[in-house]
Amino acid sequence: MRLWMLKERVANELRELLGRGRAAIVAKDSHARRRPRPCGITIHPGHGCPLRCTYCYIYDMGFGIKPRPYPLSGEELAYALARNPYVVPERTLAAFGSVTEPLLPLLREKTLEYATSISRWLRLPIQLSTKLLIDEDFVESLRSADPGASILVSVSSLRYWRKLEPNAPEPLLRIERASIAAREGLRVDLFLRPIIPGILTEKELRELFLAAREAGFSGVVTGSLRVTKSIMERLRAADIPVEVLEKSLRGVKLSERQVPVPDRSTKEAARSVAAEVGLEYLPSACAANVRSHRMGCALCNFGPCGALPRPDPSDVEEFLELLGLKGSASFSEGVIKLVLRRWDKGRARIARVFLSDVYKRRVILRAV
Template sequence: MYIRQFDPWKSELCTCPPKYSLNPYTGCVHGCLYCYASSYIKNFFHLREKPKLIESLKREIKKIPKNSLISLCNTSDPYPPVEFNKKITRKCLEIFKDNDMKVLIITKSDIVLRDIDLLKEMPSCVTITITTFKHYKKLEPYAPAPIQRFKALEELGKKGIPIGIRLDPIIPMLNEEEIEAILKAAKDSGVKHVIASTFKPRWDSWQRISQAFPDIAGKIQKLYFKDGAKISNSWYLAKPLRKDLILKVKQTCAALSLTFSSCREGFPELNNSPSCDGSHLIPDKSFSQEQAAILF
């Protein structure tokens, strides 16, 4: 089965609504140093097409209840550079539209703009990950630049597509000083909702961060591996420090009139939105596109 129920390792910290997950591609070419998926997917930074994906998807979708929420994607990006010509994600969206599904898109790519025509015809929203302005060339070496992502958000919003950002991950002493600047840029781009997460290293992502930012890694190593805690296969900051970072995002969001939620941090009481993943932005399918554009 290519469509699976979303269940991130049965984590007790997960507060996501019931939904399905689909990754149209295996692996990702963005090369983000903080990526956690590389720890459990072999050759993750080598992108592969899934065999007979569209053929299988047409069968699998018949087993999914109508109006179900499908997340694209929770592991790989649905819009790698090859998607512009391959159009595999677009074919998936066409199947979802024809079968009355709701879609939550999570991406770092402005290629999503190509599919505005489809997204306008179905219950959908787009959340784009923004991590840093200063360090993106080292931290996310092959992903589109942040300015491209913000331009994509602005264009999506103008076309009536509900939009949000994922400020993810927040790495102590690396990009935490950029929180306010990123959120102000999000506000200026028409964003209404922010999802925030802290860096939760695994063995390989920590090695990559340490090699790229040795001074910072030396300073925060103790915060994770002595003062922090291992939950499942990831290392978390100690709860007080983690909460301070999340509160900083929430307070800045409040000052900018943005709604806020955090993802797998353990502080659901801080969220002030109906969903933690931004799926509440998806308008009811009974609304017209004109009504949705007014609301969002």
């Protein structure tokens, strides 16, 4: 109830601040509508990216090479998120860096403006992934926005980075520069992504992970490749060895649709080299954000991650009443179960998604 009421209060205050006309426009923005996934809601400080990484999927999504700052101000973004019925203050993970590079010179200030605003108004746990170089000023601003902010330094390969990320800095330099953030007390993890099946060797993993440990990183996160027809063509044209990738895709007809290509054996190798080197291995980016903010989560099969509080069913029932729903709640085997007597589909869905993010647990709904 506290978090729902906090969100309403923030939305009301920001509506007054923005003025009703502007607020009505902002309420239609995608940040006000998108339903967060268990790994959080993606925050877009801009669209498009000039770095043209060979494996990047944003160009297939219609984004160009010219970055454009997102048109909302920091307060407008916070208002859009406060209006999103599924976003929970203090809980919904906010991930920067999905359809652009958040540290591009043109977007860096917007990224910090957004981080400051959503942290101030909604205290969302912030995570940022980048392959550009971090500096003291950036770290200081990010840390003052959110002292628990999680930074992921993306690296795909040491041997092939020039072909895969021709316009990004050298991977070991990315890692070295991120030591500034680790020294200032922020959690930094190496984001090994995308894993292109068959190209990473154990020697390469060890070299990367040793550099990350040296730089004060806490762990390693792995992320799969998502491939489309044009990404495959670009990888071939860049002379990347794609035999193992082709084998994993046998029988798949590639198009503009993104096809995830998990590579279990490289992930297993990463897990074992991380353990050997003394870095924590994490299955997903959100696990780093959850740890960085000392939270707990059991929303997916990779978890549980961190330590989870036990929900009190009577608190849940009070919240249902606040939403105008009648029903009972129980908690067993790590799952919250709701039995609703008065069924309003829309509100029931909001209750289920909101509660699952409040408690970071699965919620099962049944109507009687």
